[in-house]
Amino acid sequence: MKKFLIPIPKESDNKKKSCGKEDLMKILKQNFGFSEFRGKQFEAIEAVLSGKDCFCLMPTGGGKSMCYQIPALAKQGIVLVVCPLIALMENQVMALKEKGIAAEFLSSTQKSRVREKVHEDLSSGKPSLRLLYVTPELIATPGFMSKLTKLYTRGLLNLIAIDEAHCISSWGHDFRPSYRNLSSLRNRLPDVPILALTATAVPKVQKDVMESLCLQHPLILRSSFNRPNIYYEVRFKDLLDDVYTDLSNQLKSGGDTCSIVYCLERTTCDNVSFHLKKNGISCAAYHAGLNNKLRSSVLNDWLCSRIQVVVATVAFGMGIDRKDVRTVCHFNMPKSMEAFYQESGRAGRDQLPSKSLLYYGIDDRNKMAFILSNAGNKKLQSSVSQGDSSKKSLEDFNQMVEYCEGSCCRRKKILEFFGEKVPTSLCRKSCDACKHPNLVAKYLEELKCENGVQGRNRIFMSSYPDTAAEDHFTEFWNRDDEASVSEEDISDSDGTSDFTQDLILLCTVD
Ligand SMILES: Nc1ncnc2c1ncn2[C@@H]1O[C@H](COP(=O)(O)OP(=O)(O)OP(=O)(O)O)[C@@H](O)[C@H]1O
Numbered sequence: 445m446k447k448f449l450i451p452i453p454k455e456s457d458n459k460k461k462s463c464g465k466e467d468l469m470k471i472l473k474q475n476f477g478f479s480e481f482r483g484k485q486f487e488a489i490e491a492v493l494s495g496k497d498c499f500c501l502m503p504t505g506g507g508k509s510m511c512y513q514i515p516a517l518a519k520q521g522i523v524l525v526v527c528p529l530i531a532l533m534e535n536q537v538m539a540l541k542e543k544g545i546a547a548e549f550l551s552s553t554q555k556s557r558v559r560e561k562v563h564e565d566l567s568s569g570k571p572s573l574r575l576l577y578v579t580p581e582l583i584a585t586p587g588f589m590s591k592l593t594k595l596y597t598r599g600l601l602n603l604i605a606i607d608e609a610h611c612i613s614s615w616g617h618d619f620r621p622s623y624r625n626l627s628s629l630r631n632r633l634p635d636v637p638i639l640a641l642t643a644t645a646v647p648k649v650q651k652d653v654m655e656s657l658c659l660q661h662p663l664i665l666r667s668s669f670n671r672p673n674i675y676y677e678v679r680f681k682d683l684l685d686d687v688y689t690d691l692s693n694q695l696k697s698g699g700d701t702c703s704i705v706y707c708l709e710r711t712t713c714d715n716v717s718f719h720l721k722k723n724g725i726s727c728a729a730y731h732a733g734l735n736n737k738l739r740s741s742v743l744n745d746w747l748c749s750r751i752q753v754v755v756a757t758v759a760f761g762m763g764i765d766r767k768d769v770r771t772v773c774h775f776n777m778p779k780s781m782e783a784f785y786q787e788s789g790r791a792g793r794d795q796l797p798s799k800s801l802l803y804y805g806i807d808d809r810n811k812m813a814f815i816l817s818n819a820g821n822k823k824l825q826s827s828v829s830q831g832d833s834s835k836k837s838l839e840d841f842n843q844m845v846e847y848c849e850g851s852c853c854r855r856k857k858i859l860e861f862f863g864e865k866v867p868t869s870l871c872r873k874s875c876d877a878c879k880h881p882n883l884v885a886k887y888l889e890e891l892k893c894e895n896g897v898q899g900r901n902r903i904f905m906s907s908y909p910d911t912a913a914e915d916h917f918t919e920f921w922n923r924d925d926e927a928s929v930s931e932e933d934i935s936d937s938d939g940t941s942d943f944t945q946d947l948i949l950l951c952t953v954d
Contacts, residue, residue: 505793512605681805727753780840
């Protein structure tokens, strides 16, 4: 099919000219094959094309990329896309190139010849590129900023899209210090509209993102966080005879379908994968402890359906564009509701019925509480603000505990966390608490009797004597020290993004 691009306007009217809905629909249809804009896509596209800043909150799989990809095709010039992960940029650029759209990314993982070609195109009289993907670390380099400024003065920089914009806020669950550099964009490149996109941000983070990026009277588009196609369920490890058999049965019950099982530690990944294989499930472990070759072969096998289940640390998933993940299972507790929402949200991006399973165990809860409270104590000794952020981590974690230990609608709990007031009827019995309320109440009662659910501190103190635990988590503390590694190194070296994620999430303990 012949691609439809808006005819190139004369440079003088480039800024004023904007396309009508019909033109934009044509671009959508002919380049991506879709007949309708989804959710608030059209509003976002229309806003940025008219030069307005826009803050766009859309759930995972909601179609955020289209909000900057369509404007890139609707106007001559370049759309700059800031992305947190190289894998994410690679995937998107590859998919766009397959559609015949001129897109590139810049990172030190590329051969210098490829990078030079991109720079040549950018400096040419009429760049052919439409979308350029970069990391926030690159934006901070003076060389790249001066190239951007040149593009800007030539009137060729049409839009700056900031993906995963919640990473800019230290209140968010994925704070990435290098995202702070993006605050300078508005000063350096005034008049270029900024589009901030995220799937997960509580109201406080939303405000922080908009202020940090100095958005000017932005159009704020918020879609509901509800993922109606995901069924939410908590399973109680302490009440199961054999958690591995239970997990295997759960995964088998969905047929031979694509799934992700998240674990806290690398050794747990290996262990769970071993048991699932023994129970006849085609799966493999994936974590930063494996060499690059093995990791990419596991990833490819999973992407091509040669294996059905990948058992991974939380670093796995961001940037992996598989829409038909039917089950996302947390074998250990996530560290916060935001993290849980984002990770479980990797299920059902094709909008088909999918499942979020969370295996809740008192030992897991105590272990995480120990890690977080110990982090709090250590940080409190070094600085008050770090101590505050650790206190917040503990509060975030407690909300996750409430999700697991509560008997009310799980969906309502998630949506209320994000500030949405919804009736329980919205769930339509698509969580265990709404579908089997008596059973869930019975399980919680049993759990309370067996473990003393309310006696949190007491259980935790008796489970983890201080000195042994200190030793156990030594690597965890050492990793914290490694945070001082140059951010550019982190962004541009293979596998380190995995590490950064591990570090940010304060979760990977080996
Ligand atoms: N208007 C549309 N009609 C149909 N499908 C669409 C439309 N827009 C996007 N999609 C499809 O929806 C899927 C999710 O889109 P996209 O990857 O942009 O979502 P996202 O919001 O960035 O998700 P995530 O937060 O997971 O990165 C993709 O397969 C995309 O092709």
